[in-house]
Amino acid sequence: MDEHKHRKRWKWKKKHSIIAGVVVVIILFRLLLPTFVLRYANRALANLDGYYGQVADIDIALYRGAYQLDRLYLNKVDSASGEQARFFAVQRVDLSIAWHSLFRGALVGAMTFDAPELIFTKEKAEIDAVAKDTNDFRQLLKNFMPLRVDRFEVHNGSIRYTDSTASPIVDISLEKAHIVAENLKNTNREGEKLPSTIRADAQAYGGTLALDMRLNALAEQATFDLTAEIEGANLPELNDFFIAYGRFDISKGTFGLYSEFAADSGRYKGYAKPIIKDLEVVGLEDRNDSFFQRAKEAVVDLVGSILENPEEEQVATRIPIEGSFGQTDVLVWEAIWQILKNAFIEALMPSIDHAIDINSPKEVEGRKGVFDAN
Incomplete structure (x- = not known):
């Protein structure tokens, strides 16, 4: 009888030890995941052809299927001189599953940009260059958002055009932009x-x-x-x-x-x-x-x-x-x-x-x- 109780107690301890171990692994994974993702993101941004960028921090919200990129910037790099010119910066990007579409059977994503700034400079603002920048930027977003984006929103954004070669220096912009794009993947x-x-x-x-x-x-x-x-x-x-x-x-x-x-x-x-x-x-x-x-x-x-x-x-x-x-x-x-x-x-x-x-x-x-x- 004592042996039976001993085995039962041992199985109970083993079961709960396994559960505790799994919980510890999940907690460690959750704690280390932002670090791994941050390193991956910064490697990807540092090795972009013609660009250089970095992310200051990454937060992950597993409970809602989302993560945030904090203080991201992306500069254009001159291939000859190696000099960098500002191209894009944003305080925070939130990338998440679009739950309203998921309830309709579509697995798509949503993106929200807080205080983004997009900058075109004179020497980079020819039509072909702008088209290339736009395509490269879209590809970058695809790399960070594996889901098809069905909705995106911009809060307090700005778009600037600068010409430092002019006299006086030209710096014109649209400020406090609010943009909402919906149903981009035709989920309804x-x-x-x-x-x-x-x-x-x-x-x-x-x-x-x-x-x-x-x-x-x-x-x-x-x-x-x-x-x-x-x-x-x-x-x-x-x-x-x-x-x-x-x-x-x-x-x-x-x-x-x-x-x-x-x-x-x-x-x-x-x-x-x-x-x-x-x-x-x-x-x-x-x-x-x-x-x-x-x-x-x-x-x-x-x-x-x-x-x-x-x-x-x-x-x-x-x-x-x-x-x-x-x-x-x-x-x-x-x-x-x-x-x-x-x-x-x-x-x-x-x-x-x-x-x-x-x-x-x-x-x-x-x-x-x-x-x-x-």
Whole structure:
């Protein structure tokens, strides 16, 4: 009897020792996992072709299937000199399973960026370079998020363009951006032509930017319907840009831009409608400028006054843009006509026209543009 109790007690101890051992292993694994993942991430970021980056810390939340990258940065590396230029930095990236999609039977991921900053510099901002940077950045995110991303959100983001070779140095940006992209892998609203959405807003020099886009993120060719507008941007705050590239500054004025674009089956159609209100180029701050500088700014001011609608006090045009990917037609004469129409006939409305939808690209087929931008 005593031997039977002894065996029973021994089995009980053995069973609980195994359970305790497993628990200890799990705890150790949980404690060491962030260190292993951090080392892996930093090795991957340090060995990227053309880039160098690091992550300060990694937190793992197994209970919700997520992990966070803290204080991540990624710099572009010049292949000749080895010098680094800032490209991307973010305070925190949260990568997790999208539970709302999982309940519908789709195993996809969600990403949230806190205070990200994306920087384009002049020597790196050619169209081909931007496209390469974008593709490389997408591949980097895929490396960190093994699941297909169905949703991402950006809080307090910024996008900057800098040119340190200009005089004065140009540094322009969109700030406090909030971006939400949903249903990128079409986990719901199946059967719709444009099932995915991207919405964004940001601050732009005292004004605001708003973007609303419906798209098919899974389509082989770009398929989307987009509206975007900038309102109330204060032009004098952009004087470093005007001085560097136009050799004049602006005393007063606000800028707005209203645009619609749609793309389908390799073709696209849309317009951009820039509107400048209350424009004054010559001001009291120019009294110490040279004679030639004041004369140049006076000419710019005169042209602005001639083309300004007297009632609305605005210079505006509407630039139609259409074509197929690889060939763009900018309808220049239509844009010139719209400038004259705004100045002398009827002021253009500072708003979206609601003239473009997903069916508009069909009108482009077989049409020859006035001016080939390529």
